[in-house]
Amino acid sequence: MPSGNSHPLDQYLRTARLPHIWCPGCGIGIALGGVIRAIDKRIKEGVLKKENVVFVTGIGCSARTSFYVNFDAAHTLHGRAIAFATGAKLAKPELEVIVIGGDGDIAGIGGNHLLHAAKRNMDLIVLMITNFVYAMTGGQVAPTTPLGLYTTTTPHGNPEPPLNVVKVVSSLNANYVARASVTHPLLVEQYMYKALGMRGFRFIEILSTCPEVFGRHIGVRDPLTLYNSLRSKVIIKQSPSIDESDLDWEKGLVIGEYLIRDNPSFLDRIKGGSK
Numbered sequence: 001m002p003s004g005n006s007h008p009l010d011q012y013l014r015t016a017r018l019p020h021i022w023c024p025g026c027g028i029g030i031a032l033g034g035v036i037r038a039i040d041k042r043i044k045e046g047v048l049k050k051e052n053v054v055f056v057t058g059i060g061c062s063a064r065t066s067f068y069v070n071f072d073a074a075h076t077l078h079g080r081a082i083a084f085a086t087g088a089k090l091a092k093p094e095l096e097v098i099v100i101g102g103d104g105d106i107a108g109i110g111g112n113h114l115l116h117a118a119k120r121n122m123d124l125i126v127l128m129i130t131n132f133v134y135a136m137t138g139g140q141v142a143p144t145t146p147l148g149l150y151t152t153t154t155p156h157g158n159p160e161p162p163l164n165v166v167k168v169v170s171s172l173n174a175n176y177v178a179r180a181s182v183t184h185p186l187l188v189e190q191y192m193y194k195a196l197g198m199r200g201f202r203f204i205e206i207l208s209t210c211p212e213v214f215g216r217h218i219g220v221r222d223p224l225t226l227y228n229s230l231r232s233k234v235i236i237k238q239s240p241s242i243d244e245s246d247l248d249w250e251k252g253l254v255i256g257e258y259l260i261r262d263n264p265s266f267l268d269r270i271k272g273g274s275k
Contacts, residue, residue: 009036012071027182027227032069038196053095056074056088057076057100058076059105063105103130108142123199126201130206130207135210147162152217174202175201181231181234182206236255242258
């Protein structure tokens with residue numbers, strides 16, 4: 001790429017693979033931008049080395065991030081990213097292992113791995129990009145699909161209440177649990193920056209837009225209209241309570257840092273540490 005068109009974050013991207021495959025209006029690129037800016041800050045501070053950053057993804061739209069980041073990365077089986085990432089961290093503890101996946105990949109197909117990684121307080125950062133639907137595979141109902149909404153597998157409206165992953169992970173042994181939104185990208189960066197300075201299991205849910213599938217299903221196909229619709233539903237709170245974390249498409253979606261603590265991580269425990 002000519003120097004006149006370069007960007008300060010190009011060093012963290014495989015620019016030869018651009019343009020990306022995400023649909024116009026998709027929020028995954030916004031989420032990835034916030035994540036990379038946070039990584040860049042930590043590297044410039046000298047507390048993180050680029051060669052120690054590893055991205056692990058499963059299958060789905062969000063999982064395609066591993067194709068575009070200029071770090072060591074693994075594109076694994078559907079739902080198995082956390083299991084693979086756990087092995088990488090245990091084999092080489094100095095790595096900062098970051099898992100990115102969609103709500104279907106992380107909470108649906110890979111839900112069991114999510115539970116046990118949080119229970120162990122495994123030394124991982126898990127980013128779950130929630131677009132409320134299985135987008136890549138045809139628009140099926142996802143664990144986070146709001147109650148009553150149409151999907152290709154719930155043509156009469158989703159009869160199931162959405163899975164509140166923030167509440168589930170907070171009930172286990174995680175050290176950090178937050179929810180952000182692509183409508184507020186500075187908070188994505190802020191929460192990721194915070195997570196990079198902590199140990200143990202760190203989980204960030206990132207609410208995102210999907211006009212091509214989710215938006216079309218609910219009658220909001222225009223990317224800007226869907227973005228503004230999501231933004232209007234987002235409620236920012238400082239230290240919200242866990243009881244405020246339910247996903248309610250009508251009443252609003254609360255984002256913020258739900259849980260911050262510094263319990264011994266899994267690696268601390270297997271090394272005999274208690275502080």
